[in-house]
Amino acid sequence: MTTSASIDLNLDRKEMVILGTQYSGEMKKGLFGVMHYLMPKRNTLSLHSSNNMGKDGDVALFFGLSGTGKTTLSTDHNRLLIGDDEHCWSENGISNIEGGCYAKCIGLSKEKEPNIWNAIKFGTGNVGKRQNTRASYPIEYIPNAKIPCVGPHPKNVILLACDAFGVLPPVSKLTLPQTMYHFIIGYTALVGQFVRLEFF
Ligand SMILES: Nc1ncnc2c1ncn2[C@@H]1O[C@H](COP(=O)(O)OP(=O)(O)O)[C@@H](O)[C@H]1O
Numbered sequence: 001m002t003t004s005a006s007i008d009l010n011l012d013r014k015e016m017v018i019l020g021t022q023y024s025g026e027m028k029k030g031l032f033g034v035m036h037y038l039m040p041k042r043n044t045l046s047l048h049s050s051n052n053m054g055k056d057g058d059v060a061l062f063f064g065l066s067g068t069g070k071t072t073l074s075t076d077h078n079r080l081l082i083g084d085d086e087h088c089w090s091e092n093g094i095s096n097i098e099g100g101c102y103a104k105c106i107g108l109s110k111e112k113e114p115n116i117w118n119a120i121k122f123g124t125g126n127v128g129k130r131q132n133t134r135a136s137y138p139i140e141y142i143p144n145a146k147i148p149c150v151g152p153h154p155k156n157v158i159l160l161a162c163d164a165f166g167v168l169p170p171v172s173k174l175t176l177p178q179t180m181y182h183f184i185i186g187y188t189a190l191v192g193q194f195v196r197l198e199f200f
């Protein structure tokens with residue numbers, strides 16, 4: 001064991017117990033773990049991704065580890081927000097699991113991310129002193145949210161590598177096999193450590 005935290009789940013009793021951590025993100029991540037078990041049985045993929053939709057119905061799906069920009073980039077005032085973190089992709093298209101968002105507060109400013117700033121509503125100026133301080137808000141607090149939070153099959157898939165070491169070009173257009181390769185290796189630079197820096 002490298003940590004004293006544990007997330008214990010009883011699928012029969014539909015119970016989850018979170019021990020040894022005060023990170024409230026475990027509530028949604030624990031349930032996400034349940035979805036990884038249940039959804040494939042229904043021929044549905046559960047994805048750690050954000051999603052938004054353009055005016056023409058084109059859905060973009062953003063994959064990336066914690067801190068790579070899923071929440072920030074999907075909350076785009078020119079597009080409709082479907083969700084910032086956890087989704088299902090089935091034969092019918094995309095649907096959001098959470099119905100709300102979980103934004104990072106560090107460095108948050110009204111000028112750079114006005115929709116997130118306004119959605120938090122309470123105490124925004126006083127938070128964000130630690131690396132992984134979060135605020136949650138109902139998705140309805142984002143003015144251009146897509147309610148209900150569903151969309152057609154994605155037209156564009158974006159892999160957020162956040163490669164601070166400059167190994168990858170800033171932007172690359174990938175072929176299908178390249179996309180599959182990069183999805184599987186999941187290369188991320190510095191910010192893949194975002195949550196771990198804070199808690200371990
Ligand atoms: N160009 C940028 N694109 C995306 N995020 C950025 C950028 N510049 C700074 N950030 C910051 O990086 C962090 C990205 O975190 P977030 O969007 O919550 O990631 P995720 O949802 O993938 O965990 C935010 O704190 C955001 O303010």
Ligand SMILES: C=C(OP(=O)(O)O)C(=O)O
Pocket residue numbers: 025026029064065066067070071085102195
């Ligand atoms: C809530 C989380 O997801 P993200 O940081 O990608 O928002 C997490 O990883 O704990």
